[in-house]
Amino acid sequence: MALTRARTVQAPPLGCDPADLAQVEAVVSASGTSFGKGMRILPPDRRYGMYAVYAFCRLVDDVADDEGATEDKEARLEAWRRRIAGLYEGRTRDALDRVLAVVIARFSLRQADFEAVIDGMMMDARGPVVAPDEAIFDLYCDRVASAVGRLSVRVFGDASEEADQVAYHLGRALQITNILRDVAEDSRLGRLYLPRELLARFNVPLDPARAPRAQGLEGVCRVLAGRARDHFRAAHRAMARCNRQAMRPARLMGATYGAILTAQERQGWRHPERRVSLSRPRKLLIAARALVG
Structure with a gap:
């Protein structure tokens, strides 16, 4: 009789939906930087935690660098501020939100630090x-x-x-x-x-x-x-x-x-x-x- 080995099924990093993690990682990959490779030295939970933080930073930076009107960029960054506040109140709307919410809770990330990043992007967005x-x-x-x-x-x-x-x-x-x-x-x-x-x-x-x-x-x-x-x-x-x-x-x-x-x-x-x-x-x-x- 052939013996079968029991397979250990590993939980996905951070306990998140693999599809959500894949979407977050895609933002990192699309940036064209070496950031993703540099974070491979971290254990999976921390690595994907950094991917989520980076994805947030990348997306708000893209708003600041957009060629659109200043008022539009300010409004989009304020929307991000409300979105971050929502995460601390338990509201999520997409893959990045869901992963970030877990990362915030797991690593005790402070709302003020996210808001400071948005404030920095606002400085660039205003001209x-x-x-x-x-x-x-x-x-x-x-x-x-x-x-x-x-x-x-x-x-x-x-x-x-x-x-x-x-x-x-x-x-x-x-x-x-x-x-x-x-x-x-x-x-x-x-x-x-x-x-x-x-x-x-x-x-x-x-x-x-x-x-x-x-x-x-x-x-x-x-x-x-x-x-x-x-x-x-x-x-x-x-x-x-x-x-x-x-x-x-x-x-x-x-x-x-x-x-x-x-x-x-x-x-x-x-x-x-x-x-x-x-x-x-x-x-x-x-x-x-x-x-x-």
């Missing part, structure tokens, strides 16, 4: 950000990056105050690095995220079309690069006081973006249209060192 003052610059970085970090560290597995400090500093470090990397691209879109106090200090015009060609741009960007370095260091100090396993994705992001910043500093900003990137072998080496170090 190109051009030479914000230092206070608005920092607020923007907090909303579009550190708030995402505050959601992420909880999904990673650490809800401590130190983990929030990781989010505070690493989010700002990553966002400043992105701004420094995308000066030329942002200029073409009529944006200039560099703080006006620094632009004035280095005699850089507040015009997005002229700033990338200004001689003083190098000085502005060097100051911001130093600021990003300070945030990277502060984030790593905070990580040392956190759950080590939970901080693996944060270490990976920090190492990758730290290398991008190093490459950008080496290249300088005389030709900001030359966007810095890392080779695949370099990324793999960075990942290996970050995850075992």
